Amino acid sequence: MSLQLRVNRKIIPVDAAPDTPLLWVLREHLGLKGPKFGCGVGACGACTVIINGIATRSCITPASAAVGADVTTIEGLSADGTHPLQQAWQQLDVPQCGYCQAGQIMSAAALLQHTPHPTDEQINDAMDGNLCRCGTYARIREAIHKAAAAANSTQSGSSAFHKPAAT
Amino acid sequence: MQFTRRHFLKIGAVAGGGLAIALYDLPWSDIRPFAEVYAAGGLSPHAFVHVHPDNTVTIMSKDPEIGQGIRTSLPMIIADELDVDWSQVHVVQADLDQAIYGPQFAGGSMATPINWEPMNMVGATGRRLMILAAARRWGIPADSCTTSGGHVYDKAGNRSFTYGELAADCAKLPVPDASSISLKKPSEYRIIGEFTPGVDNPAITTGKPLFGIDVTVPGMLYAVVQKCPVFGGTVKHANLDAIRRMSGVRDAFVIAGDQHTNNPAIEPGIAVVADTWWQAQAARLSLNVDWDTTAASPTAPEQSTESFNQKAAELLPQQPSYNLRSYGDLESAFRAPSTRVIEADYAYPFLAHATLEPQNTAARYQDGKLEIWTNSQAPAGGRGQVAKTLGISESDITVHMIRAGGGFGRRLRNEYMVEAAWISRAVKAPVHVLWSREDDFTHDSYRPAGWHHLKAGIDAHGRLTAYSQHLVTFGDGKSVESSAGIGPNEFPAGRVPNYQIGYSTMPLFLRTGPLRAPGSNAYAFVGQSFLDEVAHAAGRDPVDFQLELLANTYDGGGDRYYLPERLADVLRQVAEESGWRKRKSGNGQGWGIAAYACHLGFCAQVAHVSVDSQNRVRVHETWSVTDVGSQIVNPSAARAQVEGATIEGMGHTFVAVTLKNGTAHPTNFPNYPLPRMHQTPKMNISFRITEYSPTGLGEPALPPIIPAITNAIFAATGKRIRTLPLTHSGFSLA
Ligand code: FES
Numbered sequence A: 001m002s003l004q005l006r007v008n009r010k011i012i013p014v015d016a017a018p019d020t021p022l023l024w025v026l027r028e029h030l031g032l033k034g035p036k037f038g039c040g041v042g043a044c045g046a047c048t049v050i051i052n053g054i055a056t057r058s059c060i061t062p063a064s065a066a067v068g069a070d071v072t073t074i075e076g077l078s079a080d081g082t083h084p085l086q087q088a089w090q091q092l093d094v095p096q097c098g099y100c101q102a103g104q105i106m107s108a109a110a111l112l113q114h115t116p117h118p119t120d121e122q123i124n125d126a127m128d129g130n131l132c133r134c135g136t137y138a139r140i141r142e143a144i145h146k147a148a149a150a151a152n153s154t155q156s157g158s159s160a161f162h163k164p165a166a167t
Numbered sequence B: 001m002q003f004t005r006r007h008f009l010k011i012g013a014v015a016g017g018g019l020a021i022a023l024y025d026l027p028w029s030d031i032r033p034f035a036e037v038y039a040a041g042g043l044s045p046h047a048f049v050h051v052h053p054d055n056t057v058t059i060m061s062k063d064p065e066i067g068q069g070i071r072t073s074l075p076m077i078i079a080d081e082l083d084v085d086w087s088q089v090h091v092v093q094a095d096l097d098q099a100i101y102g103p104q105f106a107g108g109s110m111a112t113p114i115n116w117e118p119m120n121m122v123g124a125t126g127r128r129l130m131i132l133a134a135a136r137r138w139g140i141p142a143d144s145c146t147t148s149g150g151h152v153y154d155k156a157g158n159r160s161f162t163y164g165e166l167a168a169d170c171a172k173l174p175v176p177d178a179s180s181i182s183l184k185k186p187s188e189y190r191i192i193g194e195f196t197p198g199v200d201n202p203a204i205t206t207g208k209p210l211f212g213i214d215v216t217v218p219g220m221l222y223a224v225v226q227k228c229p230v231f232g233g234t235v236k237h238a239n240l241d242a243i244r245r246m247s248g249v250r251d252a253f254v255i256a257g258d259q260h261t262n263n264p265a266i267e268p269g270i271a272v273v274a275d276t277w278w279q280a281q282a283a284r285l286s287l288n289v290d291w292d293t294t295a296a297s298p299t300a301p302e303q304s305t306e307s308f309n310q311k312a313a314e315l316l317p318q319q320p321s322y323n324l325r326s327y328g329d330l331e332s333a334f335r336a337p338s339t340r341v342i343e344a345d346y347a348y349p350f351l352a353h354a355t356l357e358p359q360n361t362a363a364r365y366q367d368g369k370l371e372i373w374t375n376s377q378a379p380a381g382g383r384g385q386v387a388k389t390l391g392i393s394e395s396d397i398t399v400h401m402i403r404a405g406g407g408f409g410r411r412l413r414n415e416y417m418v419e420a421a422w423i424s425r426a427v428k429a430p431v432h433v434l435w436s437r438e439d440d441f442t443h444d445s446y447r448p449a450g451w452h453h454l455k456a457g458i459d460a461h462g463r464l465t466a467y468s469q470h471l472v473t474f475g476d477g478k479s480v481e482s483s484a485g486i487g488p489n490e491f492p493a494g495r496v497p498n499y500q501i502g503y504s505t506m507p508l509f510l511r512t513g514p515l516r517a518p519g520s521n522a523y524a525f526v527g528q529s530f531l532d533e534v535a536h537a538a539g540r541d542p543v544d545f546q547l548e549l550l551a552n553t554y555d556g557g558g559d560r561y562y563l564p565e566r567l568a569d570v571l572r573q574v575a576e577e578s579g580w581r582k583r584k585s586g587n588g589q590g591w592g593i594a595a596y597a598c599h600l601g602f603c604a605q606v607a608h609v610s611v612d613s614q615n616r617v618r619v620h621e622t623w624s625v626t627d628v629g630s631q632i633v634n635p636s637a638a639r640a641q642v643e644g645a646t647i648e649g650m651g652h653t654f655v656a657v658t659l660k661n662g663t664a665h666p667t668n669f670p671n672y673p674l675p676r677m678h679q680t681p682k683m684n685i686s687f688r689i690t691e692y693s694p695t696g697l698g699e700p701a702l703p704p705i706i707p708a709i710t711n712a713i714f715a716a717t718g719k720r721i722r723t724l725p726l727t728h729s730g731f732s733l734a
């Protein structure tokens, strides 16, 4: 069965059962390996993508539920790693194993889109669904603050973080 | 513990006119006995460094990258001694070939101690060759030349060559004698000791395929393996025909496997192979299996944490079945009228590794040869296991080492490698085996649970005079399960006048194995909590009490790698840095301290916690001081290891795997509450630089944080935590 998905600003037909979790459509049908499989039950955040501006666990989202929506994966955040969050992550050397980090960055991108100057508490709230087994939380928090500061110094508003194309 | 090593380096040309520097002898067997298994095979030449004509440098990273940052730190060492700029360097992951690269594994915090000097020598020999080649071209003595940033300069004039221009000449030069190689002074380092972000950060932050799970091979199928909920259980019957008819499914078949619960090469189960992983997984959820749950043992299905608790309670008050070390006259010391005796029982649960990337491996079996892409921490062991199980030669197996999403000791086991190889051969196609999270939780090699009885005697001056410890653990008679044994020199061995340590075993039909700081992650909790307890009973400050012990030597002391003065120094320093003497515990606020030596490192931690009226514990701030020798290779990765160890140690206070009817629980993260961002404390991290050879950091900072936290809870509430997880004592992590 064919589904029309809009992923990283491109409309893509996918031949998959409609109840296939979006995570596996992204990874196995579209070859987007950024979103990761960690638990399959919405409990770790490794699979986080942004759907219509909202950080979403793609492992528990049926592909059919994403039809007509804008899906952004880590691959769509910037083509070349120049997004302020990606820059901050690299400069502060946030990753340890790195496996959770695509999901962490996507949750952070959704946070900054709505809350360009988050407090520590707002960061904690937004990021609590993202497990980092390696314990990189302190650096993640610092990197979000750093990205927020960098984006605010170069652009006004929140559009630097995540700009889904108009449908 | 300064190591003396000889090095032999060999040079050869590589395609494209570059230079290859190779290392074929690593006399490192003096470091740790378990490493000696590698020494037997000997080591042979191969390239670590390739200098290209355009003056870029490829440096091979030899070890598995599991998040410890080794793919960055070992090449940093080579690059610094080679005297190139880090920006010239491109790091490439080596395949498994221990004859060429020396030991290739990630475990035991061993990469730094094993590789520090050899990697320095690889780089320095390269630099020496560049100088010799330039000196020859200019017709001047070698000592008239100097290097910097990938160039050789004539000290007298303003001429220079790039390394790239000299690479082809270097390849033809004889190997410089090791005695002619001089290493940099630490003050000359320009890369070592600098904050250096991981070389894979760009790929990680842009979502490039990088991890084991991301590997694809043309024509590859995906597989899941359903195993029996009771470890080692076998398949009696299953609805395989129905499964084979499901969407995308290519095959479904029984793997007979073996029932060696300690370390099965391949566990019994059912393989479901499909075009996509999701199809394999969806089909597996429709499996209907009749298991023989008694295959490992008739009593396996009856095993439970509950029954172990009962059995341990019977064994603990008795004499240990097996004595490990005793000296002095323990009984007289305990009976002396002036002696005050303190006794306590401690316990801790099974733990899961829960690497965020579930176990997986891709394999392609073709014409009797195997190619494997794995994120194993011990790929050589895995290759051996694959060869043995499939009955093929190790030389017919190529192993590519792929970045792992966490290791923590889980990937020292390699059964997923064997599964991938086995299934690929069976279905005659490349196969990627990927475990679900439920597979991962229920078929881990668990940190073994343990039960301890401790007894201490203190004299009228509040000094420790006698100490005994009885560990009840898992095993078969004298032999213990993996990571379930304790050593004869557990603290305070050699620091107290009368001492005894021993153990007793009970059978287990479940696999155990090393979890980050194996043994130490449990024994530090037990020993340092009990020491705090005894110090408190003696009316002594735990720092003074422990420092007094560390200054003693009885019965020849302890383990030769255990240098009490190093532990005393980190303990003193952390007390100073945390303001220990000025702390004001009580009223729900508490400070705890602990120190431990393991994996050649010495670490002391202080935790500040608060406990609210509902017994919710918040860890606000921690202070750690770690001594891993004379040089921190990459301060960023080093701090990251301490940050990670601190968070993981916090997690150890609160998570547990429980056995019920032979089955492990929980099966996924919701009931295994690992620390989250809001629980992250402020971490103050210091390294104490000493004169000893640099050693590793994967493990040493973890053990002491656990008792630092539990001692802090005692300080805050007066309630001693003797059993983990904290929920057992009515506490939770806020
Ligand atoms: S894989 Fe989706 S939340 Fe864990």
Ligand code: FES
Pocket: A095, A096, A097, A098, A099, A100, A101, A131, A132, A133, A134, A135, A136, B067, B356, B405, B406
């Ligand atoms: S960096 Fe390893 S799980 Fe987050």
